[in-house]
Amino acid sequence: MNIIEVRNVTKTYDGGEGLVTALGGVNLKVEEGEFLALVGPSGSGKSTLLSILGAINPPTNGEVIIDDINIYELSSERRADFRSEYLGFVFQQFQLIPYLTAIENVMLPLAITNRSTTEQREMAKAVLEKVGLGNKCERLPNQLSGGEQERVAIARAIVNHPPILFADEPTGALDTKTGQEIMDLFKTLNKEGQTIIMVTHNMDCLSYTGRAVFIRDGLLEKTEEYRKKVI
Amino acid sequence: MKLKDIALNNLRRRKIKMFFLVFGMVFGVATIVTLSAITATMQKEMQGNILEVGTRLIITPKTEERNYSYNGIAIPGSDVNFDVTEFNDGVVAKIQDSDGINVVAPKVLGAAKVQSSKRSRDVAVIVGVDFEKELQIKNYWRLVGDKPATEDQVLIGSNIGMEFKVEPGKKLTINGRDFVISGVIESTASDEDGLVFMNLATAQELLKKPDALSFLEVAAFKNLRATDEQVKAVVQQVSVKVPEARVTSVKDKVEARKELVDRFANFSLVVSVIVLIIGSLIVMTTMMSSVNERTREIGIFRAIGFRKKHIIKIILMEAGVVSVISGIVGFIVGMGVATLTAPMVVGNLKGSVAWNPLLAVGVLVLSTLVGLLASWYPAVKASRLDPAEALRFI
Ligand SMILES: Nc1ncnc2c1ncn2[C@@H]1O[C@H](COP(=O)(O)OP(=O)(O)O)[C@@H](O)[C@H]1O
Numbered sequence: 001m002n003i004i005e006v007r008n009v010t011k012t013y014d015g016g017e018g019l020v021t022a023l024g025g026v027n028l029k030v031e032e033g034e035f036l037a038l039v040g041p042s043g044s045g046k047s048t049l050l051s052i053l054g055a056i057n058p059p060t061n062g063e064v065i066i067d068d069i070n071i072y073e074l075s076s077e078r079r080a081d082f083r084s085e086y087l088g089f090v091f092q093q094f095q096l097i098p099y100l101t102a103i104e105n106v107m108l109p110l111a112i113t114n115r116s117t118t119e120q121r122e123m124a125k126a127v128l129e130k131v132g133l134g135n136k137c138e139r140l141p142n143q144l145s146g147g148e149q150e151r152v153a154i155a156r157a158i159v160n161h162p163p164i165l166f167a168d169e170p171t172g173a174l175d176t177k178t179g180q181e182i183m184d185l186f187k188t189l190n191k192e193g194q195t196i197i198m199v200t201h202n203m204d205c206l207s208y209t210g211r212a213v214f215i216r217d218g219l220l221e222k223t224e225e226y227r228k229k230v231i
Numbered sequence: 232m233k234l235k236d237i238a239l240n241n242l243r244r245r246k247i248k249m250f251f252l253v254f255g256m257v258f259g260v261a262t263i264v265t266l267s268a269i270t271a272t273m274q275k276e277m278q279g280n281i282l283e284v285g286t287r288l289i290i291t292p293k294t295e296e297r298n299y300s301y302n303g304i305a306i307p308g309s310d311v312n313f314d315v316t317e318f319n320d321g322v323v324a325k326i327q328d329s330d331g332i333n334v335v336a337p338k339v340l341g342a343a344k345v346q347s348s349k350r351s352r353d354v355a356v357i358v359g360v361d362f363e364k365e366l367q368i369k370n371y372w373r374l375v376g377d378k379p380a381t382e383d384q385v386l387i388g389s390n391i392g393m394e395f396k397v398e399p400g401k402k403l404t405i406n407g408r409d410f411v412i413s414g415v416i417e418s419t420a421s422d423e424d425g426l427v428f429m430n431l432a433t434a435q436e437l438l439k440k441p442d443a444l445s446f447l448e449v450a451a452f453k454n455l456r457a458t459d460e461q462v463k464a465v466v467q468q469v470s471v472k473v474p475e476a477r478v479t480s481v482k483d484k485v486e487a488r489k490e491l492v493d494r495f496a497n498f499s500l501v502v503s504v505i506v507l508i509i510g511s512l513i514v515m516t517t518m519m520s521s522v523n524e525r526t527r528e529i530g531i532f533r534a535i536g537f538r539k540k541h542i543i544k545i546i547l548m549e550a551g552v553v554s555v556i557s558g559i560v561g562f563i564v565g566m567g568v569a570t571l572t573a574p575m576v577v578g579n580l581k582g583s584v585a586w587n588p589l590l591a592v593g594v595l596v597l598s599t600l601v602g603l604l605a606s607w608y609p610a611v612k613a614s615r616l617d618p619a620e621a622l623r624f625i
């Protein structure tokens with residue numbers, strides 16, 4: 001079953017120097033439980049596509065259906081609720097809130113639910129343990145290494161048990177070894193059933209993913225061969 | 232974790248920035264509190280002076296000769312002569328009887344030779360008074376020393392004290408008779424500074440004006456600022472009972488003072504309004520820059536599902552906490568400054584600056600309102616941030 005269906009999505013930005021076509025007609029289906037990589041050079045439209053999938057960037061044309069919901073037909077506030085319920089984000093550069101401790105950062109998505117603080121704390125603690133940071137809950141982001149911050153970011157993205165997890169260049173800022181550890185973590189999560197869509201330009205990451213979609217100048221390339229190669 | 236925890240954590244971990252915002256607001260709130268507390272103190276002090284005794288009237292004997300004339304030609308047999316220069320003692324009781332009269336303070340005036348161990352002057356003005364009544368009316372007097380308890384004690388104005396180089400306890404010889412100075416009246420910046428006050432009967436005897444009164448000072452309508460009508464009624468009554476009297480209401484220092492106080496109140500109001508406007512602008516620019524600084528953070532909040540109203544709430548809660556703290560600290564600082572400076576500004580301060588709970592509540596509400604209103608636009612602007620845009624340059 002397809003959890004995501006992208007139909008003829010285009011995106012044109014009105015930048016300073018005229019219109020920029022970031023996406024020129026994208027069609028894509030993602031099955032539940034997949035670990036999909038979006039691969040492409042810088043400026044090819046990966047982040048744009050991810051943000052459109054992530055319900056924060058309305059496409060110029062086309063539609064995005066997630067779990068039978070046409071997400072850009074929702075009002076912007078309902079779409080916020082949708083994100084809270086369905087999506088987890090691991091942003092480029094971790095993007096932790098600097099004035100919140102690791103556990104508080106992880107509790108962030110729960111702050112707008114009506115769960116009690118105790119329950120929130122238990123949930124956050126559990127995912128932090130899962131990503132291997134059970135003993136560093138009370139540290140501020142600047143007291144953590146890059147790899148640790150990435151783990152906190154992942155914990156924050158999955159604390160709500162979202163059906164879909166997005167990650168934009170999660171290994172971009174990490175050294176090779178730490179990057180591999182993070183990819184292992186994603187793979188583990190995927191094995192537990194987590195649908196993951198990850199943007200990367202690092203080919204080494206592809207060995208961890210189930211499928212890769214190549215994107216160039218805002219258009220997807222054929223992916224069949226690659227799938228066979230990996231399997 | 233609730234939204235308030237996010238707000239509080241942000242405040243807690245950005246202490247320096249918040250300190251400056253709080254400092255700015257405290258400064259503004261304190262200024263307003265100081266001004267309004269001092270204004271209130273001045274008003275109370277003034278009201279006290281007026282109301283304690285009531286409206287002041289002066290009753291003097293009619294001295295002028297009055298002729299009825301027509302086109303400058305005196306009408307024969309028409310001169311009604313009230314050539315009275317002094318009342319006699321009996322008049323006090325008559326006036327005291329009238330409606331609305333509160334205190335009647337009789338006085339006899341005269342010149343006498345005054346000597347101290349250091350100086351001597353041939354002519355000084357002596358005022359014989361009924362000290363009990365006099366001090367009721369002169370409730371603005373501040374004494375160094377005590378009021379006279381015996382006939383041999385006198386009160387002197389501050390200039391007399393300086394001129395004759397005397398102080399309470401020292402001797403003063405007046406027309407050959409020895410008196411002891413019981414107290415010196417602190418300067419009232421009026422003629423009183425140059426007078427010697429003594430017991431009425433003693434003065435009458437000393438000035439050789441037995442039973443004579445030069446004029447009366449009267450306070451009418453206790454605890455009330457009399458209307459012109461009421462004053463007229465009293466004047467009427469007194470004129471009937473004591474035909475030889477002329478009554479004038481005193482536009483005295485109290486009037487002048489009231490004008491000064493009113494002007495100070497207006498000045499305070501203007502300054503307060505300016506401070507409010509500047510304060511709002513400071514809060515707004517600070518919150519605006521804080522929002523701009525937190526663009527990415529707000530983008531993250533939005534991306535993970537925070538609604539616009541959640542963002543507004545977080546920012547307004549921060550502003551609210553800062554405003555409440557500023558309101559409380561500002562009130563305390565303002566009252567402190569008012570208490571310290573009131574004696575200088577008010578002068579002759581008898582009471583102290585009152586801690587008015589209403590002012591506290593008012594100021595707290597005001598600072599919170601200003602904080603929230605001034606942060607409203609930044610908060611709304613923050614909530615409208617496009618998360619895709621906010622997260623783009625990372
Ligand atoms: N908000 C925007 N305004 C204008 N142009 C944009 C905006 N976002 C992206 N673009 C442009 O769209 C293209 C794709 O960008 P992006 O999706 O960030 O690529 P990638 O993530 O693959 O590097 C680029 O040319 C970029 O400059």
Ligand SMILES: [Mg+2]
Pocket residue numbers: 046047048
């Ligand atoms: Mg990108």
